[in-house]
Amino acid sequence: MISRSDCEAMDASDKLAPLRSEFSLNPGEIYLDGNSLGPVSKNVGVRVNEVINDQWAKGLVRSWSAAGWMAAPLTIGAKLAPLIGAKANEVLVADTLTFAIAKLVGGALRLRPDRNIVLTDVANFHSDIYIINEVAKWAGRPIEVRTINRNNLAQELNENVALVEFTQVDYRMGEMLDMKSITKMVHDAGALMMWDFAHSTGAVPLDVEGCDVDFAAGCGYKYLNGGPGAPAFMYIREKWQNVIENPIPGWLGHARPFDFELGYEAALGMQAFVTSSPSILALAALDGALDIWSKTTIAEVRTKSLALTDLFIALVEERLPGVFEVVTPREHKKRGSQVALRHVESYAIVQALIERGVICDFRDPDICRLGFTPLYLGFVDVYDAVERLVDVMNSKVYDDPRFKVRNSIT
Numbered sequence: 001m002i003s004r005s006d007c008e009a010m011d012a013s014d015k016l017a018p019l020r021s022e023f024s025l026n027p028g029e030i031y032l033d034g035n036s037l038g039p040v041s042k043n044v045g046v047r048v049n050e051v052i053n054d055q056w057a058k059g060l061v062r063s064w065s066a067a068g069w070m071a072a073p074l075t076i077g078a079k080l081a082p083l084i085g086a087k088a089n090e091v092l093v094a095d096t097l098t099f100a101i102a103k104l105v106g107g108a109l110r111l112r113p114d115r116n117i118v119l120t121d122v123a124n125f126h127s128d129i130y131i132i133n134e135v136a137k138w139a140g141r142p143i144e145v146r147t148i149n150r151n152n153l154a155q156e157l158n159e160n161v162a163l164v165e166f167t168q169v170d171y172r173m174g175e176m177l178d179m180k181s182i183t184k185m186v187h188d189a190g191a192l193m194m195w196d197f198a199h200s201t202g203a204v205p206l207d208v209e210g211c212d213v214d215f216a217a218g219c220g221y222k223y224l225n226g227g228p229g230a231p232a233f234m235y236i237r238e239k240w241q242n243v244i245e246n247p248i249p250g251w252l253g254h255a256r257p258f259d260f261e262l263g264y265e266a267a268l269g270m271q272a273f274v275t276s277s278p279s280i281l282a283l284a285a286l287d288g289a290l291d292i293w294s295k296t297t298i299a300e301v302r303t304k305s306l307a308l309t310d311l312f313i314a315l316v317e318e319r320l321p322g323v324f325e326v327v328t329p330r331e332h333k334k335r336g337s338q339v340a341l342r343h344v345e346s347y348a349i350v351q352a353l354i355e356r357g358v359i360c361d362f363r364d365p366d367i368c369r370l371g372f373t374p375l376y377l378g379f380v381d382v383y384d385a386v387e388r389l390v391d392v393m394n395s396k397v398y399d400d401p402r403f404k405v406r407n408s409i410t
């Protein structure tokens with residue numbers, strides 16, 4: 001039996017425990033939804049206030065250059081780059097994730113003009129599938145988008161496949177895909193590989209350089225804690241920069257934006273994928289949120305993340321044997337930083353948990369999704385969350401009709 005005092009001992013020897021004080025968390029609440037929206041940290045407020053009160057209020061329009069606003073997509077991209085194993089000049093922060101995917105997929109399709117198939121995962125996040133289908137229509141040639149079972153990739157690859165786009169950690173099940181072997185398989189077939197890192201960045205170690213990834217994108221509001229609707233990032237491997245074209249060009253991706261020329265000439269490097277004015281307040285929030293990474297490393301975070309999810313799975317199996325199916329892989333190398341539990345009453349269970357201060361979410365049709373962010377969660381939090389889950393299940397409180405009314409946001 002795992003006891004609460006075992007968990008207290010784990011917290012006492014946890015090197016990351018002091019980082020919790022950087023975040024604003026509600027007393028008594030256990031936040032297991034950082035995989036949806038990360039909480040706010042101290043430096044976010046500091047940076048945003050600085051931008052408002054000094055740069056905007058006093059510097060006004062001068063701040064576009066004096067405060068580095070114009071360069072912010074690239075400077076904040078460089079700050080984020082180590083988290084994905086990229087070089088500083090390979091990452092840009094702008095737009096939101098669906099737009100970033102649109103730009104990269106549109107650009108990638110022009111790099112393989114003699115091929116006409118895009119493969120994506122049938123279990124992918126729906127926004128990826130919608131935007132890939134739409135962008136395929138702009139390609140100037142007929143493109144077939146195939147939503148495949150990702151386990152059948154080897155059979156689906158052929159000499160007509162231009163691009164494969166997968167999400168590296170499955171948003172629903174929490175399964176992590178092997179980026180290196182999949183990227184290699186795709187390259188061996190002559191296609192390009194693009195990864196969606198929405199549930200990976202800040203959660204698991206990533207090595208885009210070592211895995212030879214062509215393109216990637218991820219969002220800033222989950223494990224990066226950049227705030228609701230925070231800007232996304234795009235990664236373009238150096239060898240593709242100045243080769244790939246931004247299919248949504250705008251003045252700020254122009255080589256000379258302030259010459260106001262009518263003809264488009266792309267800027268060099270990642271700047272070409274900046275389309276329009278950077279969203280400075282949102283970038284400031286993300287910039288402040290990224291400061292936490294100067295106090296830890298993704299390797300430390302990963303070690304603790306696996307310990308937290310191992311503990312959660314062990315406690316659920318010990319305290320609630322046979323009640324849930326744990327659908328997230330047990331194998332560490334296949335697990336992201338979340339645990340998905342399957343139960344026919346998942347929706348109502350999640351609502352009852354939220355009422356008891358365990359904030360998590362539901363994913364259709366029958367998944368309770370619980371995210372574990374080592375920056376601010378401890379082992380006692382995991383223990384207490386399971387205690388509250390045991391109470392919900394044993395009392396069958398989830399049968400109360402008020403927990404079964406579906407909200408539009410789950």
Ligand SMILES: Cc1ncc(COP(=O)(O)O)c(C=O)c1O
Nearest residue numbers: 096097098125127167171198219
């Ligand atoms: C895997 C994945 N891809 C894409 C998106 C869409 O992100 P955005 O709303 O920033 O476009 C999400 C959002 O949660 C996601 O989880």
